[in-house]
Amino acid sequence: xxxxGTFVAVVTIQRSFDNGQTWLDIETITAPMERHGRACTGAxxxxxxxxxxxxxxxxxxxxxx
Numbered sequence: 218x219x220x221x222g223t224f225v226a227v228v229t230i231q232r233s234f235d236n237g238q239t240w241l242d243i244e245t246i247t248a249p250m251e252r253h254g255r256a257c258t259g260a261x262x263x264x265x266x267x268x269x270x271x272x273x274x275x276x277x278x279x280x281x282x
Contacts, residue, residue: 218244218264224274226266233261250252259272 220228231240235243240263256262264278 218246218254219279220246220276221249221251222275223274223275225272226262226274226276227270228276228278229267230262230264230279230280232257233263234259236259241256 218230227245229242230244230246233240234257238247262280264280266276
């Protein structure tokens, strides 16, 4: 996971084990960061900013390889 940019927001990382039918929050990010790790086999990941959690700026998010 890599989050860069200048932003005031809460970026939420979510994971699904049922092909995107159900999403669970696994992490929230409020500042630029980078983390390396292993993804769960068969899991889908996505990132976004939920309604009401954006103030300003641009967050650039890369999830995956």
